[in-house]
Amino acid sequence: MRNWGTVGIRCLAVLLMVAGQWGVAAAQEGASLVGRVLAVSGDVPFEGAVVRIPALERAVTTTREGQYRFSALPAGTVTVTVNYLGAEEARAEVVLQANRRSTQDFRIDAAEAGMGDVLVIGQAAGQAAAINKQRSADNLKSIASADAIGQFPDQNAAEALRRLPGVSVANDQGEGRFAIVRGIDSTLTATSINGIRVPSPEDDTRQVNLDVISSDLLESLEVVKTTTPDMDGDTVGGTIVLNSVTAFDRGNTTRISADGSYSEKAEEWSPRLSATATRLFSLGDGFENFGVAASVSWFSRDFLSDNVESAGWPELEAPSGTEIRGLEEAEQRDYSITRERLSASLSLDYRPSADDSYYLRTLFSDFADDELQVTNVFAFEEGDIEALSADAGRFSGAEVEKLSEAREETQQIFSVLLGSEHFRGLWEIDYQLGYSFANEDDPEALGFAFVGEDLNLAYDLNRFGSDTPFLSGENPAFTDAATYALDEIELEDNFTEEREWSLSADLKRDTRFGAFNGFLKSGVKLRLREKEADTEAFIYDDFGGDFTVADFTRGRLDYPFGDINPYADRGAARSFFFANRDNFGLAEEDSALGSRIGDYDLDEDVYAGYVMASVDIGKARIFGGVRVEHTEFSAIGTEAVIDETTEELRFAALRADTSYTDVLPSLHLRYALSEATVLRAAYTQTLARPGFEAAAPRAEIEIAEDDGQIERQAEVGNPDLDPLRAQNVDLSIEHYPGGVAVLGAGVFYKRLDDFFVLSDLAGTGAFVDFDEAIATVNGEDADLFGIELNAVRQFRGLPSPFDGFLVSANYTWTDSEARLPFRDGDVPLPRQSDNLFNLALGYEKYGLSLRLAASYRDVYFDEVDELDDPAFDRYVDEHLQLDFTGKYRITEQLQVRLNVINITDEPFYAYFDQPRFNSQYEEYGLTAEVGLSYDF
Secondary structure (H helix, E strand, O other), X not given: OOOHHHHHHHHHHHHHHHHHXXXXXXXXXOEEEEXXXXXXXXXXXXXXXXXXXXXXXXXXXXXXXXXXXXXXXXXXXXXXXXXXXXXXXXXXXXXXXXXXXXXXXXXXXXXXXXXXXXXXXXXXXXXXXXXXXXXXXXXXEEEEEHHXXXXXXXXXXXXXXXXXXXXXXXXXXXXXXXXXXXXXXXXXXXXXXXXXXXXXXXXXXXXXXXXXXXXXXXXXXXXXXXXXXXXXXXXXXXXXXXXEOOHHHHOOXXXXXXXXXXXXXXXXXXXXXXXXXXXXXXXXXXXXXXXXXXXXXXXXXXXXXEEEEEOOOOEXXXXXXXXXXXXXXXXXXXXXXXXXXXXXXXXXXXXXXXXXXXXXXXXXXXXXXXXXXXXXXXXXXHOEEEEEXXXXXXXXXXXXXXXXXXXXXXXXXXXXXEEEEEEEOOEEEEEEEEEEEEEEEEEEEEEEEEEEEEEEEEEEOOOOOOOOOEEEEOOHHHHOHHHOEEEEEEEEEEEEEEEEEEXXXXXXEEEXXXXXXXXXXXXXXXXXXXXXXXXXXXXXXXXXXXXEHHHOOOOOOOOOOEOOOOOOOHHHHHHHHHHHHHHOEEOHHHHHHHHHXXXXXXXXXXXXXXXXXXXXXXXXXXXXXXXXXXXXXXXXXXXXXXXXXXXXXXXXXXXXXXXXEEEEEEEEEEEEEEOOEEEEEEEEEEEEOOOHHHHOOOEEEEEEEEOOEEEEEEEEOOOOOOOEEEEEEEEEEEEOOOOOEEEEEEEEEEEEEOOEEEEEOOOOHHHOOOOEEEEEEXXXXXXXXXEEEEEEEEOOOOOOOHHHEEEEEEXXXXXXXXXXXXXOOEEOOOOOEXXXXXXXXXXXXXXXXEEEEEEEEOOXXXXXXXXXXXXXXEEEOOEEEEEEEEEEEOOOOEEEEEEEEOOOOOOEEEEEOOOOOEEEEEEOOOEEEEEEEXXX
8 A cells, every 4th residue: 555655755855845945935025015905894804806006007806804915016106996896996095115015904885886785794795705706816716605605595515506607416315415517527526625625425436425514614615617737636527615714704703593494294393503703813912813713503404205216117028019118126215314414613813924824724514314214116027017008017926125224324524724824025835734534434224125925016107297106016915014024134334434634835926027927836735545445244134033014013104106104113123133133144145245345445645746827918817837746546455256156255355556647737818808807718637536436446256157158247446547637628708897797608618538437348358258347447538518607786776675686697508428438329428417507586675685596407317327228328307496595684683584495396306218217206395494693
């Protein structure tokens, strides 16, 4: 595994390089000017304000704390201006002295623009903050500020991201979980918290479960769509940046919130509490130079969902001899879930001088799902077809398997970042040391399987509509609990953890290229990642007696898509298992296979460095550079051979080591067509490393004999996978007509090489004698095209009371073509929707804040089930969700609110090939929340 000696030498080299750079960064050159841009009250900073010295053709933008800085200025008196959309221009005369620093703070008086306090709180504040940040950014990004996030009833980070242009989400149990940026699967998108990369808690993927993180903790959300050389290069869709609250963001504030959440389907109320406090202190000779920010959010939610799933619709032979697509297997599922999320963050900031700052950022989130799943598996294929049409089927002598499964799965994400920032004349140097981990713990996941045989079963597509098969039994034994004999009990302990250490240093110098201002920047970064997956499985098939569902029945379930009863009660089954486990017979080979085949340990080290430069030529800013990333990967996994011809189960350890180097150039242009219009263009190269399950050294091989012929089947990992490499082209234009308003349009193109696809390697290489060998391989290539449109408008010019209206809308169209090695023709990229749109209608006046939001996602291609048969391709249907938020400010401190989520009870629906062939239908119901918050 990892060679720590080599790692230590490289870390030392990084530190020596930084120390050498620091030794150069010393002298003060020319005059300098620093300051902050704040609200009139002096306690709210404005990020993204443009500070200019027109006579010198110099301009900078303020940081999230409202700070700005100029260096290498000539001595003399200059006029300095500040522009922030939604406010009047501010200006001041400043005297600059040679080799001395001058300080000039600005107060934005929104009242002069007729804006009142709209730039400080509420919907307009959120939009103004986001628009100003996006306007001043050099690269292309979409932003939601804390105020904007609070204007929607979003429970977690994924749902808040859904409101941004080009972003959709994949849901789990009706709640957003994974963010899909510009039609690129979430496995190919990077996520960071406060600048540090976030690992994935799941065992088989790199995608980050964003439902783990509460939206209450966030100061802002960003989706960076064009990478720069000083950013990690392993992202294709974009980089999701989550920023937690700091004291210098908000000053001295405290907010406490309490809500009650009502689930229509569960008919249950659930509590939600959150609190955020920020404080500034004066240490030593400084004034308010030390900041502390702490946030905590807790939400415990009880809810239900009802589900119908199908395994596929193959061609079946009807009694008449006609071939008709019908069901071989389908499931009724009922979920009862308690979902608890506890999130907390702590930030410390120390600024002993205007040139030095030190910070500590931490965030922790614990997300637990206590889930009971009751399932009926209708095995139609085990019986005889009595009748079959395009809409219905009847079977005799079939089977039903009743499953009662209980698990309490906990996912955790933690990050801590220690950093500092220093200015010395023309030089700026940043250090960061970070650590993060994510894990998933699923202890004592207990499942019971009961089997009922010789049953008459049926399905009907006309009972509830073509997307929801009505599953039923047609003889009395179907509803008799004694029909279903206990067949198997499985107990599993699953644990996965991913950890990453990172160390980075960046050095920047303001300079001139002839007559033009600019900067040079370089940096190095080390990332050390470890991941492990471990499963302990105990499968029992001998119970010392005969037991049926009747021994565990306690009540009935309310299920709308047929009769799911009788079922085995969770408490009764669990008590029976732990009271009698010592008397059960263990299926040793099955248990051994379940315990070892999914286990792995891997290390992934990334050594990166970059150089970049920027130059301002008139109204244009041109910047770019190159980043080099060297990756070293090593892993240990397991090979399992199940040989039915010799009745043997054999295990062997597998090891894999690989390395590769990527050179990633990029070039960006930002051009001010006018004071109100900005054009951006970019060409970038990025990559995506293979998923852990796909690349882990693992193999499950089955050898069997059928009519004297030996058949071999395998499912294997592929450590020799190359990373996916992407070329990205972006062009956008934004117009700011004044006030809190923006009109934007953009086009983008992505060329993906070595795309990851499942394939059958049977008959080739090491699998020449196999009948089937499924592995992830590097496919051919894929292309993605897209258009983004964005508009925000506050109607301040209308007569009262209509001047309180605010509208925001965005639309994204994407189209993709991917070429698969086992298919003729093209398929779309997984999770790429052709059309996305968001529309929010808001009103804010007289202390009242209302917002009705619609979020739409088109159908998307989800996965390939049968490699060579498109009839088994799974698609997820379109989704339109309506949400409402209403708030009323009773006093300056006290606010009450009402949220209504999923107003129209939009279900989740997936299908095979055509919408009439169900794969999954699931309902969640409406959720309503009432609450209040108090600021002091």
